[in-house]
Amino acid sequence: MARRDYYAVLGISRSASSEDIKRAFRGLALKHHPDRNPGDAESERRFRECAEAWECLGDPEQRARYDRLGPLYTPTGRPPSPDELNDIFRDALNGLFRRRRPGGAGEDLRYTLTISLEEASTGVERTLDVPRTVRCKKCDGTGDHAEGRTPCAPCAGTGRSPTRRLLRTDCATCDGRGYVPARKCDRCGGEGRHPLEDKLKVKVPAGVATGQKLKLKLKGHEPAAFAGTTPGPAGDLYVVVQVDDHPLFRRRGADLLCEVPVTFPEVALGADIAVPTLAGNTTIRIPSGTPSGKTFRLPGRGLPTVEGGGKGDLHVRVVVEVPTALNADQRAAVSALGERLGQDAHPARRAWEQTLRSRR
Ligand SMILES: [Zn+2]
Ligand SMILES: [Zn+2]
Known part of the structure; x- marks a missing residue:
């Protein structure tokens, strides 16, 4: 099969800069990668073709050879293995050209x-x-001591992988340094x-x-x-x-919620009750006849908003606590109170009973 012109493969002109070549390859490699085109033989062929073109044109020396030899140019290496293709794609995703x-x-x-x-x-x-x-x-981040460094032989001091690869990676011997440290820094190992x-x-x-x-x-x-x-x-x-979490308050955005237990006499007669705020306790007046579960709003006693401008509110919910474990004396008193209040004091209860009676 006739080899296609590498420049044509990457869709660039012969005068393209190395940046142009990188950009063109990266775009095509991402587009044609087998993972994105499973089972598509044409994509895979295009991907290998692009990789081969990049392998040549991405290396200034190889590119100069290619320009000189034209159709006589042969890549000295073998075609990329599946593993190498995967490496390419991973590198591309990780920011291929940013070391x-x-x-x-x-x-x-x-x-x-x-x-x-x-x-x-x-x-x-x-x-x-x-x-x-x-x-x-101690070592300025180099990891070793400046004296006694020797150039790395396998990569000839370049820090790049000496084995021919599709993409140059760091030399494994010197970890990309280009030299072999004589002595590791004893502070950072x-x-x-x-x-x-x-x-x-x-x-x-x-x-x-x-x-x-x-x-x-x-x-x-x-x-x-x-x-x-x-x-x-x-x-x-x-x-x-x-x-x-706070033992007294729940938070809802910039607002605070607080539940306060109150007694039946307090809600029946009205009372001043102590309620907490984040800045300390205060007193609110609840009117006589306050139903259990009623919420009172204390404006501006919530949290500020991060953006500034205004504060949330504090919502105080009063809940009547029903006495338990009464002694005989207390029971008698409550019973007497119930009789004294009678139906007139409980209009909702009276209406309820009438509704039940009407069903018979
Ligand atoms: Zn090296
Ligand atoms: Zn160090």
């Missing part, structure tokens, strides 16, 4: 911070002990970075709710920095807020 290692960015970090409802209401500043990875200061319990200040805004994330830029893990590479930025730290 994550060793010059990559550090990993993000997550920290769960538990605060009280009172702290969520006012906002709070906390100092966290965050276990993160920091670049080793050659990793170029080490764990550290870092003290970090975080400002939690008033009105924060469970699940909200506060981002501390560049306070995640720091990457190592092997010699000759520019270290990437540290990851970010995400502080995930967890607001503790």
Whole structure:
């Protein structure tokens, strides 16, 4: 079968820049990957064709040979194996042309911070002990000592994999450094970075709710920095807020709910009763004849909203507590009260009984 022109395969001109070639290959590799086109022989053929074209044109030396030899050019390697095709796709998905290692960015970090409802209401500043990875200061993140480094033989000091592969990867011998360390750094054990319990200040805004994330830029893990590479930025730290349950209040957005047990005489006669707020206790007046379960709203006694501008309300629900375990004296008193009140004091009950009687 006649070999197609590699430039035509990737749909680019002969004067395409190396960036153009990368972009064209990446697009086609994603489009024709067998995982996306299961059982499609034509896609697989196109995928292999693109991989072969990329293998040649993606390497400046090979590309120069191809341009010189034209149809006489033969790739020296074998066609890509299924495993290698999978490698390509994985690399493509992971950001094919961005070397994550060793010059990559550090990993993000997550920290769960538990605060009280009172702290969520006012906002709070906390100092966290965050276990993160920091670049080793003793070796500047290189993992070794500068003196005594020898160039890596297998990759000839390039740090790239010496075996012919579809995509250049880091040399396994030197881990992409391009040199062999003489002596590992004794502070970080050659990793170029080490764990550290870092003290970090975080400002939690008033009105924060469970699940909200506060981002501390560049306070995640720091990457190592092997010699000759520019270290990437540290990851970010995400502080995930967890607001503790409160014994008195339930929360609904910026509003607070509270249930207060009251006595029958209090709701019957009206009373001033003490109710809690986040800022301390206060008193509300309940009128005579207040039904059990009635809710009173205390405006502005809830939580502030994170966006600012206004506060939620406090909803106080009064629930009549029915006395239990009465002694003989108390029973007699309640019984006498019932008789004294009679039907006139209980219109709902009277109507109910009339309805039941009318069914007979
Ligand atoms: Zn090497
Ligand atoms: Zn070190």
